[in-house]
Amino acid sequence: MYQKTIAELAAGLRAGEFSSEELTRSYLDRIEKHDEKLNSVLTLTASAALEAAKAADKRLKNGDATMLTGIPYLHKDIFCTLGVRTSCGSRMLDNFEAPYDATVTAQLKEAGAVMLGKTNMDEFAMGSSNETSFYGPVKNPWDLERVPGGSSGGSAAAVAARLAPLATGTDTGGSIRQPAALCGVTGIKPSYGRVSRFGMIAFASSLDQGGPFATCAEDAAHMLEAMSGFDRRDSTSIDRPVDHYAEGLAEDLCGLKIGLPREYFGEGLDARVGAAVEAAIEEYRTLGAEVREISLPNASLAVPAYYVVAPAECSSNLSRMDGVRFGYRCDNPRDLEDLYTRSRGEGFGAEVKRRIMVGTYALSAGYYDAYYLKAQQVRRMIRDDFVRAFEDVDIIMGPVTPTTAFKLGEKADDPVTMYLSDTYTIAVNLAGLPAMSVPAGMAEGLPVGLQLIGNYFDEGRLLNAAHKFQQVTDWHTRMPAGFE
Amino acid sequence: MKWEVVIGLEIHAQLATKSKIFSGASTAYGAAPNTQACAVDLGLPGVLPVLNAGVVSMAAKFGLATHSAVAKRSVFARKNYFYPDLPKGYQISQFELPIVHDGYIDIDLENAETRRIGITRAHLEEDAGKSLHEDFHGETGIDLNRAGTPLLEIVSEPDMRSAREAVAYMKKIHALVRYLGICDGNMQEGSFRCDANVSIRPKGQEAFGTRAEIKNINSFRFVERAINYEIERQIDVIEGGGEVVQETRLYDADRDETRSMRSKEEANDYRYFPDPDLLPLEMDQAFIDAVEKTLPELPDAKRDRFIQAYDLSRYDASALTASRELADFFECTVEAAGGEGKLSANWVMGELSGLLNKEGRDISTSPVSPERLGGMLQRIKDGTISGKIAKQVFEAMWNDEGDADAIIEKKGLKQITDTGAIEKIVRDVLDANPRQVEQYKGGQEKLLGFFVGQVMKATQGKANPGEVNKILKGLLSA
Numbered sequence: 006m007y008q009k010t011i012a013e014l015a016a017g018l019r020a021g022e023f024s025s026e027e028l029t030r031s032y033l034d035r036i037e038k039h040d041e042k043l044n045s046v047l048t049l050t051a052s053a054a055l056e057a058a059k060a061a062d063k064r065l066k067n068g069d070a071t072m073l074t075g076i077p078y079l080h081k082d083i084f085c086t087l088g089v090r091t092s093c094g095s096r097m098l099d100n101f102e103a104p105y106d107a108t109v110t111a112q113l114k115e116a117g118a119v120m121l122g123k124t125n126m127d128e129f130a131m132g133s134s135n136e137t138s139f140y141g142p143v144k145n146p147w148d149l150e151r152v153p154g155g156s157s158g159g160s161a162a163a164v165a166a167r168l169a170p171l172a173t174g175t176d177t178g179g180s181i182r183q184p185a186a187l188c189g190v191t192g193i194k195p196s197y198g199r200v201s202r203f204g205m206i207a208f209a210s211s212l213d214q215g216g217p218f219a220t221c222a223e224d225a226a227h228m229l230e231a232m233s234g235f236d237r238r239d240s241t242s243i244d245r246p247v248d249h250y251a252e253g254l255a256e257d258l259c260g261l262k263i264g265l266p267r268e269y270f271g272e273g274l275d276a277r278v279g280a281a282v283e284a285a286i287e288e289y290r291t292l293g294a295e296v297r298e299i300s301l302p303n304a305s306l307a308v309p310a311y312y313v314v315a316p317a318e319c320s321s322n323l324s325r326m327d328g329v330r331f332g333y334r335c336d337n338p339r340d341l342e343d344l345y346t347r348s349r350g351e352g353f354g355a356e357v358k359r360r361i362m363v364g365t366y367a368l369s370a371g372y373y374d375a376y377y378l379k380a381q382q383v384r385r386m387i388r389d390d391f392v393r394a395f396e397d398v399d400i401i402m403g404p405v406t407p408t409t410a411f412k413l414g415e416k417a418d419d420p421v422t423m424y425l426s427d428t429y430t431i432a433v434n435l436a437g438l439p440a441m442s443v444p445a446g447m448a449e450g451l452p453v454g455l456q457l458i459g460n461y462f463d464e465g466r467l468l469n470a471a472h473k474f475q476q477v478t479d480w481h482t483r484m485p486a487g488f489e
Numbered sequence: 490m491k492w493e494v495v496i497g498l499e500i501h502a503q504l505a506t507k508s509k510i511f512s513g514a515s516t517a518y519g520a521a522p523n524t525q526a527c528a529v530d531l532g533l534p535g536v537l538p539v540l541n542a543g544v545v546s547m548a549a550k551f552g553l554a555t556h557s558a559v560a561k562r563s564v565f566a567r568k569n570y571f572y573p574d575l576p577k578g579y580q581i582s583q584f585e586l587p588i589v590h591d592g593y594i595d596i597d598l599e600n601a602e603t604r605r606i607g608i609t610r611a612h613l614e615e616d617a618g619k620s621l622h623e624d625f626h627g628e629t630g631i632d633l634n635r636a637g638t639p640l641l642e643i644v645s646e647p648d649m650r651s652a653r654e655a656v657a658y659m660k661k662i663h664a665l666v667r668y669l670g671i672c673d674g675n676m677q678e679g680s681f682r683c684d685a686n687v688s689i690r691p692k693g694q695e696a697f698g699t700r701a702e703i704k705n706i707n708s709f710r711f712v713e714r715a716i717n718y719e720i721e722r723q724i725d726v727i728e729g730g731g732e733v734v735q736e737t738r739l740y741d742a743d744r745d746e747t748r749s750m751r752s753k754e755e756a757n758d759y760r761y762f763p764d765p766d767l768l769p770l771e772m773d774q775a776f777i778d779a780v781e782k783t784l785p786e787l788p789d790a791k792r793d794r795f796i797q798a799y800d801l802s803r804y805d806a807s808a809l810t811a812s813r814e815l816a817d818f819f820e821c822t823v824e825a826a827g828g829e830g831k832l833s834a835n836w837v838m839g840e841l842s843g844l845l846n847k848e849g850r851d852i853s854t855s856p857v858s859p860e861r862l863g864g865m866l867q868r869i870k871d872g873t874i875s876g877k878i879a880k881q882v883f884e885a886m887w888n889d890e891g892d893a894d895a896i897i898e899k900k901g902l903k904q905i906t907d908t909g910a911i912e913k914i915v916r917d918v919l920d921a922n923p924r925q926v927e928q929y930k931g932g933q934e935k936l937l938g939f940f941v942g943q944v945m946k947a948t949q950g951k952a953n954p955g956e957v958n959k960i961l962k963g964l965l966s967a
Contacts, residue, residue: 085535098534105528107535204535211765239537240767318765321567324578325532329631332534341629345571368569368760377762 006031007167008482011076011224012251014170018065018075025065025075029058029119032077036121036168039488043166045143045159047082049122050089057119064117072227072251074117078171079163082123083130084110084215085204093206094126094138094156097326097333097352107204108236109173109215116231121169124159128354129323130180130208132156133426136417137356144413145188146485147451151410154184157218161188164218165452166488171228172218177208178311179405179430181216185442186405186454191225191471191481192218196462197437198243200229201236207322209315210241212434221481222443222471226250229464245462253465254472259293261470264398268304269429275408281446281453282404285474289402292473299398301390306383307432308424313367313380314435319357320364326352359420388436391458400470401458404429405442409451429456439464443471444480452480491692494720495700496655496685497647500662501640502672503616503680504547510615510639511538511581518678526618526633532576537766540565544613544639545770547671548588549780551641554669554787555608557592559777565613565767569760573631574618582642584761587612588770594665595789596657597807606658607646614640635679641671647686647697652716656709659683660811663709664788668813682707687719688733698723699733703740703747715740719747791816799823799830808838814852818859825863832866840883857886865893878902878950905952908960911944914952915960918943929965937961 006028009017017023033051040046054077061075085091085103087110092098106114113120127137135143135158143158145151146166153162157174161184164172174181176194185192193216200215207213217228230251235244265286270279290296328334328348335351338344353361367376394401406426416423433440438458445455455474459467475481509516512529529536552559566584589611595603618633643662649655663681666672674681688700703719706712718740723733737756738747763769786794788810795806795816810816815837822833841862845855865882868874874882874897885896897903905911918940919926929936937958944957 091534093534101534103528103533103535105533105536203537206534207766209765238539240539241765317762321569321579321760321762324569324571325534325576327571327573327578329573330531330533330576341573365760368762370758370760373760373762 007035007170009170010221011072011170011219011227014076015072015074019070025058025061025119026055028075029054029077029121032121032169036163039166039168040163042149042487043144043146043162043168044141045125045153045163045166045168046079046122047092047094047125047140047159048090050120051122053089054119054121061117061119071116071231073113073231075119076171077119077121077169078113078173078228079122079124079160079169080110080113080120081126081157081160081173081175083126083175083206084173085206086110086120086123089123091123091206092139093130094128094140095353095357096139098206099139099333101332103204105204108201108238109232110204112231112234113173118171118231124157124163124172126159127156127180128357129206129319130156130175130177130213131319131356131360133179133183133423134411134413134416135159135184136413137354139354142413145410146488147189148410151412151451152187154187154406154410156180156184157192158184160218161185161190161192164188164190164220165485167220167484170219171224173215173232174218175205175208175213175215176434177212177315178434179427181218182405182430182440182442182454182456183427185218186456187410187452189444189452189454189480189483189485190218190220191222191441191443191475192216193225193229193441193464193467194433194439195229195233195464196243196439197434198241199439199462199464200232201234201239201242203236203238207318209318210322211318212311212315214434221475222441222468223251223254223475225441226254226468226472229468248465250465250468253469256469257293258289258470258473261289261294261400262398263289263294263296264299264394264401265296266299266301266304266394266401266403268301269403273407273425273428274404275448277448278404278406278408278453281448282402282455285445285455285478286402288474288477289470292477297398299394299401301387301394301432303383303386303390304432307387307435308428310380310383310387311427311431311435312363312424313376314384316360316364317367317377318364320361320368323353323357323361328352356420384435387432391432391436391438395460399460399466403456403458405454405456406430409448409453433458437461439467441467441471443474444483445474445478446480447483492689492720492724493692493694494650494652495647495688495690495697496649496652496716498645498649498655498659499684499686500643500645500659501682502643502662502666504544504639504641504671505673506541506543506547506639508541509637510541510544510613512637514637516638520634522621522630522632523634526636530576530633530637532578538581538764540767540770541639544641545588545772546780546783547669548611548613548641549772549777550669550671550784551611551643551666552589552592553777553781553784554665555589555592555594555611557589557608557611559772560586560588560590561772561774562586563588563612563770565764565770566761567764570757572617573629574620574633574636576618576633576636580615580617581764581767582614583612586769594658594661596654596661597803598654598657601803604648604654606648609644609646611641611643614642616640647688652713652720655685655716656713659712660709661788664811668785668788670785676707679707683712685712685716685719687716687723689720689723689727699735701733701735701747702737704737704750706740711740711742714742714745715747718745722747785813795830799834801830801834805834805838809834812852818852818855821859822863822866825860826866827863827870829866829870832869833863836862836866836883840880844887856889857883861886861892868893868897872904872906872953873897874902874904875950875954878904902951905948906956908956911952911956912960912964914944914947915940915957915964918947919964926965937965940965
């Protein structure tokens with residue numbers, strides 16, 4: 006069953022070939038059997054899942070089911086879930102149970118999707134390897150000594166190992182696309198404002214966007230449609246109708262104009278990754294697309310700009326974790342100062358503290374203009390590069406990551422090298438554009454991702470291009486060994 | 490040395506919305522602790538602010554009423570600092586681009602001049618919660634009911650030169666926000682409070698002295714006392730050879746003094762930056778025009794109209810327009826009194842205000858309605874009662890014994906205007922006091938008052954005093 010697409014599962018449910026309860030149980034069994042190796046699931050909600058599955062079965066019988074009714078999924082532990090702990094991968098929220106559902110949680114519930122549990126992640130989504138989690142790293146199912154990427158590493162690894170057909174993620178600088186690439190699954194980060202951020206614990210508010218992981222673009226299309234939409238509880242959410250992404254998947258790619266940014270194929274790109282990406286682009290030529298080189302002149306400024314803006318926002322966003330009202334509180338505080346410093350000192354991990362300090366510095370009196378303001382100006386330049394590029398091309402393509410999955414611990418002590426692993430993904434968040442990662446090859450047994458970047462609200466075109474590619478390739482159907 | 494005082498005020502006016510500025514929780518005062526704090530007010534992980542549209546038009550009203558620019562684009566910013574009653578670890582405020590800026594109001598000084606006080610800016614922000622230090626056995630309790638209450642912070646230019654001027658400015662702003670219906674002005678509940686920036690400089694010097702900021706003053710009386718205390722303190726410091734340090738001071742009303750809270754060095758670096766959870770606030774001209782159409786007649790315009798329409802002095806007109814309720818009461822009284830402006834003003838500001846003050850009542854709870862007061866004034870005007878008798882009638886109305894006509898009827902207070910009847914009484918009085926009549930005729934004309942008094946006594950004050958005078962003079966000169 007775990008090799009079926011969502012459409013096939015939905016058909017099976019409707020035809021009575023299996024019930025949602027059976028489907029849910031089979032995935033719960035897979036998690037029980039395989040996740041010990043991966044550490045991708047932090048909280049398994051088996052009994053609630055079976056209850057939801059029974060309700061879904063009823064709904065399927067009543068004929069008011071949606072595409073996702075009865076379909077199991079795993080939820081990144083950054084989305085608040087009523088009655089289920091939301092830890093955000095941190096000791097700080099190890100005891101936190103939100104008294105509300107995130108909008109995305111509520112939308113998936115409404116659609117009838119069945120939540121199996123919550124997935125591991127880098128602490129507060131800060132990391133590119135899932136090594137900053139308070140609950141220990143997630144392993145890459147393709148090689149258990151390697152990282153799955155981050156911050157949505159648990160979701161990516163779980164879908165790669167077929168522990169769930171779908172999973173949610175969030176992407177602030179590449180946190181969906183990079184783990185999708187390193188784990189060989191399909192992930193899409195929609196345009197900023199497309200998916201509500203309400204109840205999605207903020208890392209960097211102006212960059213964060215939720216999105217789905219799936220094994221293929223077609224499945225991702227169904228999940229994205231369910232997650233998207235205007236939410237009046239999120240002032241940055243955009244009031245614009247949601248496309249029926251699945252309907253446009255089969256569009257012909259003849260005449261599609263693809264741009265390859267020169268800056269994404271230069272120094273630092275692993276040759277094997279580059280070769281796989283170029284081979285994938287060759288497939289697009291075969292499918293009738295026109296490929297041309299373009300330039301994103303300010304691409305090299307994305308990482309430095311991002312590492313001012315994101316820490317600045319996070320330093321403020323994480324101030325509420327103060328040990329006063331919820332979350333971790335140190336033992337026997339002497340006074341208020343002690344309560345703050347020890348609760349935060351003990352509750353946060355090293356990477357989170359590093360970013361809070363960088364961000365606090367960047368916003369402080371006398372440095373604001375030189376750092377924060379300058380970074381915002383650079384951000385505008387980066388956005389303008391894309392706007393100009395999209396005057397000539399429909400989709401921008403390139404690698405997602407410079408290398409395939411690296412070894413656990415390899416970059417853990419070198420933050421700057423770690424930050425550079427997001428060099429191709431970060432600019433997209435700064436610009437607020439939609440982008441996705443599609444399995445596009447293998448290099449020495451490890452998956453390589455192809456990045457597709459679209460114009461604002463052009464998610465449909467990205468999914469269409471990814472789907473057509475997946476119809477002529479089989480990278481997305483490959484599974485890591487040992488998870489059968 | 491002669492010192493000049495320089496004062497600027499930051500007034501916090503709580504905007505009169507039903508729900509909070511960024512959440513749907515109620516702003517009603519006095520609920521049990523933390524019963525009016527929702528997930529957004531508590532700053533729980535994942536929640537987001539959504540601007541209450543009501544505060545935007547309220548701020549725009551204030552801007553339009555103070556000759557200020559209403560910004561087409563303003564930006565919410567985060568003011569970052571840690572405090573247990575600040576749930577998010579930052580306050581959402583406005584920093585570089587406030588919603589209202591560059592305006593002024595005019596205040597009347599005691600020497601009958603007016604002074605223009607500049608309004609630097611007015612910005613929207615959320616209030617913090619309350620820390621409760623009592624009743625927790627050495628620990629601190631937090632009540633977040635007030636967290637997220639909408640405030641308009643109104644920052645003046647340093648244009649005031651005495652504590653009295655500061656009070657006059659604060660009163661004027663207080664009247665204005667209540668006229669506009671954007672703040673209930675309740676100072677006991679903290680809906681209207683201010684911080685005062687005070688410095689002194691030698692008279693004639695252009696550069697400002699170092700200022701101290703006095704925090705959280707919640708009454709007009711305390712503003713005056715706190716500023717005056719601070720002026721004296723600063724003069725003492727400088728004349729004693731010291732220097733005023735820039736600091737934040739707290740006014741202690743019980744001891745009538747200000748004391749240091751924190752110095753400039755201890756001040757927080759608030760690390761302001763635009764709040765990425767809220768888009769810039771944009772208003773178009775059509776919206777501003779629509780708000781302008783909803784503005785009521787403002788105090789200055791009303792004062793000028795009262796001077797014109799009712800022939801009042803500027804002083805009286807200002808007093809009567811100090812609040813919208815008082816002005817409305819006055820105008821209803823005038824209408825019921827058949828257009829008697831001057832007479833109505835005298836009664837509203839005299840007898841009525843006196844009794845209201847004595848009983849600590851507000852005009853809105855006056856036991857005498859403007860209709861009844863006006864009805865009584867009609868009876869003064871048509872001669873049914875004298876001004877003196879009217880005081881008895883007024884007291885009876887205050888005690889809710891009916892309207893003026895009923896009271897006059899019941900108590901038999903109708904003035905005797907029949908000249909024949911008055912003449913008869915006058916003759917009786919003169920006959921009964923021959924010695925005084927002799928003295929009067931001998932030149933002691935001040936005895937006229939004695940005769941008037943005797944006549945009034947005989948008529949229980951009901952004789953028309955004009956008639957009495959006329960008849961007395963006639964008979965005595967015969």
